[in-house]
Amino acid sequence: MKAYQRPVRGWVAAHCPPGGDADEVAQKTFIAAYSRLGEFQEGTNLAAWIFTIARYQLRTEVTRLRRLADYHSRFAPDLVERELERRVEEPEGEVCDRMRYLGDCLGALGESARRFVEWRYREEISLEEMAGRTGRSVAAVKKQLWLVRQKLKECVDLKLSVQGEGRLA
């Protein structure tokens, strides 16, 4: 499970609609995999089997969310949800590659930029607190965060395109 927790959590988080509990879905995936391990055919692709389970678990979560009366009043327009759902059927390999490259790109970030990512995603502190810590305005912090995200995304996209070209060659 340690080997698969990151790719599975990443895949589930990437496809779980707003309001869904991605870690709960990922946990159910591993619990179901354990419970059904007797049905796994040795010598076949364990990763593909686990991701198949994750797809079923995610569908259950999406169904549950749809039943919640106040769900659509938050932020989950049907069309956006459908876009995420469509992606569920795509091969999981790209998400795993993205996760791997994202890790590389994070490592390559400068200290200042990485600090913003840590505050936002690890410590989950507010923009106001970030502003206080850096002596900047909230607007400046927002802008900085967006720039860091853009830089990271560009870095990941570049690595993916290089990988794609490598495969073609």
Add this chain to the structure above:
Amino acid sequence: MRERARFEELLALYLDEELEGAELAELRGMLEARPELRKEWAQWFQFHRMLGVLHGGGRGDAFVRSTLERLPISDAEFSPRVVERLRRGEGAGRKERGVWGWVKRVAAPLVAGVLLGGLGASVVWAYNGPRITGRVLSEGELGFQGFEELRGEVPRGFRAEVGKWSGDPAQVLPVDLGGGKPGAVLRFLRTASDQPGQPSNSCDVFQIVDLRKAQAERMGGDSVVEFSARFADRREPGGVRVEMGCQIYFFLEEPDAIVSIWPSQVQDVESFVGIHKEIPRCADAFRWKRISARALLPPEAQYAVIQLSAMRSDGLPLEEKELGQQYADSPTFTVTSYGPRTGPVPVGNGRKR
């Protein structure tokens, strides 16, 4: 060009959880009108979520620990046992006998704490597979009551009545669920210790539910109990870490007998069904997160006590100033009975697609 810049601005606000009202409608309008923006939004959403998983630091380890806790055997035994079974070509499929091997009898003969293992997963599986044979009992059939009938202070102590909430200081408040639909939420107010001079780390409310009908209507296979509620933490940032969640205790005897041993003997239970999580705070609005506890219904259980809790994560006493902004909402209690297993559920055989 201007629209592009505005889209990015709204997207950034969304990722920072600052999108509200008119801006939300504006983004929604853009997404409805422009399919390519929908795709881009989805890409950013996925990127944002991956960043959260990847940059969660020790959360990966916490996730593994937490998942292992929900599995039927200990961390130390898990990997060697799976590997050994695979080596022998047996797989590690859950056996009926194995489930009851995990049932721990505890404290007193009246109390049975049942470990939650692959149990919840088997329910989810049953819903997804073609073998949908489950019959769901809920609310009135189990004597369960939500918060609808209750307003004001929750009765203190522990009432020996089915379907009645009681417990530590808490209150039920009316709320508008949206669109004028009335609802009710439970507010955790203070801790209350059972022993004078000993501070408590949690505020708990309980209810006894009746499982006899569920036992009578078993369908020959597993019956799965699920207790679920939504939770919100409306404190400002800072202060101690507080977790909220659900627990289920199974009992063999009548409510009077349960009350007579609660909580002194129950406190010794080492393995009960319970799940608690820290809820992301939001002072301005209810940001609900649903938490569910599930277990197989022990064949001998006649009643269950279900408990909603707000507790300090580190186990230290929870001061009054840290409570009052934690809420629970929309509790549900169900028992789903399944027929005998007829074979593996076709969920893919693991072959490369």
